[in-house]
Amino acid sequence: MPDRAGNQPVIDDEEVLAGIRKWVEIETPSPDGAAVNQLADLVQSDAMSLGAHVDRVPGRDGYGDILTVRSPWGGDGPGILILSHMDTVHAIGTLADANPYRRDGDRVYGPGIFDMKSGAYLAFYAFQHFVRAGLESPLPLTFLYVPEEEIGSPTSRQVIEDTARQNKYVLVTEPAHGGLCCTARKGVLHVDIKIHGRPAHAGSRHQDGRSALAELARHIVALEDLTDYERDITVNVGLASGGSFINVVPAEAEAKVCIRAPETSMLDELRDHVLSLQPLGPDVTLEIAAEINRPVFPRGPGTVQLFEHTKEICREIGFELEERHSGGGSDGNFTAALGIPTLDGLGADGHGHHTLDEYILFSSLAPRARMWVRLLETLT
Numbered sequence: 432m433p434d435r436a437g438n439q440p441v442i443d444d445e446e447v448l449a450g451i452r453k454w455v456e457i458e459t460p461s462p463d464g465a466a467v468n469q470l471a472d473l474v475q476s477d478a479m480s481l482g483a484h485v486d487r488v489p490g491r492d493g494y495g496d497i498l499t500v501r502s503p504w505g506g507d508g509p510g511i512l513i514l515s516h517m518d519t520v521h522a523i524g525t526l527a528d529a530n531p532y533r534r535d536g537d538r539v540y541g542p543g544i545f546d547m548k549s550g551a552y553l554a555f556y557a558f559q560h561f562v563r564a565g566l567e568s569p570l571p572l573t574f575l576y577v578p579e580e581e582i583g584s585p586t587s588r589q590v591i592e593d594t595a596r597q598n599k600y601v602l603v604t605e606p607a608h609g610g611l612c613c614t615a616r617k618g619v620l621h622v623d624i625k626i627h628g629r630p631a632h633a634g635s636r637h638q639d640g641r642s643a644l645a646e647l648a649r650h651i652v653a654l655e656d657l658t659d660y661e662r663d664i665t666v667n668v669g670l671a672s673g674g675s676f677i678n679v680v681p682a683e684a685e686a687k688v689c690i691r692a693p694e695t696s697m698l699d700e701l702r703d704h705v706l707s708l709q710p711l712g713p714d715v716t717l718e719i720a721a722e723i724n725r726p727v728f729p730r731g732p733g734t735v736q737l738f739e740h741t742k743e744i745c746r747e748i749g750f751e752l753e754e755r756h757s758g759g760g761s762d763g764n765f766t767a768a769l770g771i772p773t774l775d776g777l778g779a780d781g782h783g784h785h786t787l788d789e790y791i792l793f794s795s796l797a798p799r800a801r802m803w804v805r806l807l808e809t810l811t
Contacts (some may be wrong), residue, residue: 442560442796442797442800442801442804444793444796444797444800446556447552447553447556447796447797447800448539448793448796450552450555450556451539451544451548451549451552451553451791451796452532452541453473454470454473454474454548454551454552455526455532455541455542455543455544455548456526456532456541457469457470457473458519458521458522458523458524458525458526458542458543459495459517459518459519459543459578460518460519460520460521460522460523461494461518461519461520461578461579461580461581461582462493462494462582463495463523464490464493464494464495464496464578465495466495466523467490467494467495467496467517467518467578467579468490468495468496468578470517471487471495471496471498471517471576471578474498474500474517474555474576475487475498475500477555477559478500478555478574481503481558481559481562482503482562483500483501483502483503483558483574484500484501484502484503485498485499485500485501486498486499486501487499488590490578490586491586492585492586494578494579494585494586495517495518495578495579496578497575497576497577497578497586497587497590498517498574498575498576499573499574499575499576499590499594500573500574500575500576501571501572501573501574502558502561502567502568502571502572502573504567504568504571505567505568505570505571505572506571507571507597508570508571509570509597509598509599510570510571510572510573510598510599510600511568511570511571511572511573511598511599511600511601511602511807511810512573512575512594512595512597512598512600512601512602512766513554513572513573513574513575513602513604514575514577514591514595514601514602514603514604514762514763514766515547515550515551515554515574515575515576515577515603515604516547516551516576516577516578516579516580516581516584516762517548517551517576517577517578518577518578518579518580518581518582519542519543519546519548519581520543520546520581520785521542521543525542525787526541526542529542529787530542530787530788530789532544534793537792537793537794538781538790538791538792538793539790539791539792539793540788540789540790541789541790542787542789543789544781544789544790544791545606545778545779545781545782545783545784545789545790545791546605546606546784546785546789547604547605547606547778549606549778549779549781549791549796550604550605550606550607550777550778550779551576551604551778553604553777553778553779553796553799553800553803554574554602554604554777554803555574556800556803557800557803557804557806557807558572558574558807560800560804561804561807568807568808568810569808569809569810569811570599570600570807570810570811572807573594573597573598575590575591575594577590577591577762580761580762583619583621583724583725583760584762584765587762588762588765591762591765591766592765592766592769595765595766595769595771596769596771598771599771599772599810600737600771600772600773600774600810601763601766601767601771601772601773601774602773602774602777602806603761603762603763603766603773603774603775603776603777604777604778605761605763605775605776605777605778606776606778606779606780606781606784606791607776607777607778607779607780607781607795607799608755608757608776608780609755609780610750610751610752610753610780610795611752611753611754611755611776612738612741612752612753612754612755612774612775612776612777613728613754613755613756613757613761613763613774613775613776614730614734614735614738614754614755614756614774614775615693615728615729615730615734615756615757615767616725616727616728616756616757616758616759616760616761616763616764616767616775617663617691617692617693617727617728617757617758617759617760618691618692618693618694618695618698618723618725618726618727618728618760618764619689619690619691619723619724619725619760619764620689620690620691620692620698620701620702620721620722620723620724621687621688621689621690621721621722621723621724622687622688622689622690622702622705622719622720622721623685623686623687623688623719623720623721624647624650624685624686624687624688624705624708624717624718624719625683625684625685625717625718625719626643626646626647626650626673626683626684626685626715626716626717626718627643627682627683627715627716627717627718628640628641628642628643628644628646628680628681628682628683628684628714628715629641629680629682629714629715630675630679630680630681630682631679631680632678632679632680633677633678633679633680634678637680639680640679640680640682641680641682641712641713641714641715642680642681642712643673643674643681643682643683643684643715644673644674644681644684645681645712646684646710646711646712646715646717647671647673647684647685647686649711649712650686650708650711651668651671651686654666654668654688654705655667655668657690657701657704662692662697663692663693663758664690664691664692664693664697664701665690665691665692665758666688666689666690666701667688667689667690668686668687668688669687669688669689670686670687671684671685671686671687672684672685672686673685688705690705691758691760692727693727693756694727695726695727698723698727702721702723705719705721706719706721724760725760725761725764725765726764726765726768727764727768728760728761728763728764728767728768728773728775729767729768730756731767731770731772733770733771733772734767734772734773734774736772737772737773737774738752738754738774740809740810741774741777741802741806744802744805744806744809745798745802747805748798748801748802748805749798750798752802755776757775757776761775763775777799777802777803778799779791779792779795779796779799780792780795780799781795
């Protein structure tokens with residue numbers, strides 16, 4: 432542990448990596464609640480062995496459980512919320528085939544190792560460090576582990592927001608990109624479009640049909656054209672499907688659209704626009720649903736202050752921490768939107784999140800672990 436003069440704690444980076452490996456080797460795809468719960472079991476067991484208070488809310492809709500771990504000190508007063516997710520985008524079997532756990536020089540590979548099991552474990556290791564030293568952080572610590580962040584946290588959002596309101600700060604263990612932490616994120620708007628046309632024989636009665644796919648294609652082009660890089664707005668039609676047989680004019684088609692923007696007013700404007708879309712062809716109808724999946728994560732004054740504090744800590748440790756504004760969403764969007772100082776991207780450095788080339792840099796583990804210990808020790 433660091434003393435009050437700011438001396439750096441002794442960190443065993445090999446021990447950190449061994450702990451990360453245990454978490455990575457439990458594969459946890461978001462839709463597989465039973466798989467995610469295997470990691471929850473491990474986290475719960477290790478946390479209880481450190482004297483932590485653990486609450487576990489059973490999962491629903493097929494997702495895993497929500498795990499809340501509280502430090503044995505500090506009581507119930509406002510403290511620090513450390514926010515992590517246990518799930519990954521990778522299917523069971525990725526570890527055995529496409530991206531096995533392995534170490535190649537400074538790179539350590541494995542499914543979910545970068546996003547975000549290394550970051551989640553680094554924060555847990557810092558807590559373990561306090562317990563081993565018989566010391567306490569000035570503020571109580573709450574670790575929240577959610578099971579389905581990668582698909583928008585549909586079952587855990589309310590718990591995240593309720594827990595965040597009880598704390599002074601939120602630290603999110605998402606990965607660092609190029610060593611940068613995140614002080615702002617775009618908001619995310621999800622749009623579902625369903626189109627109903629009229630079926631007909633594609634040869635003998637083609638003129639009677641009204642193609643839902645043709646209608647959808649026109650809307651796809653128009654929606655993608657809403658992308659405006661100068662305003663930092665992106666529109667992505669990520670999924671589209673329709674039709675029944677090659678020789679039938681398609682009567683049904685649907686698409687799922689992801690829209691991202693850096694300001695709430697932009698998201699509201701885009702939502703109003705898509706909800707007002709009208710048919711472009713005759714005798715077709717549109718069904719449109721649009722909801723803000725993640726609110727804008729603003730760079731508020733409390734977050735800026737929290738970043739500057741963390742930057743100074745990192746400078747003491749020996750590395751420069753810089754900030755970035757991300758187009759990706761995280762659970763930090765929910766807490767920052769509530770006005771709670773939130774710092775994101777405090778995990779290990781690495782590359783390739785959501786890919787089969789995902790890795791962390793071993794050299795980033797010791798400095799990041801020291802950062803976590805110093806953060807928990809100095810926030811008041």
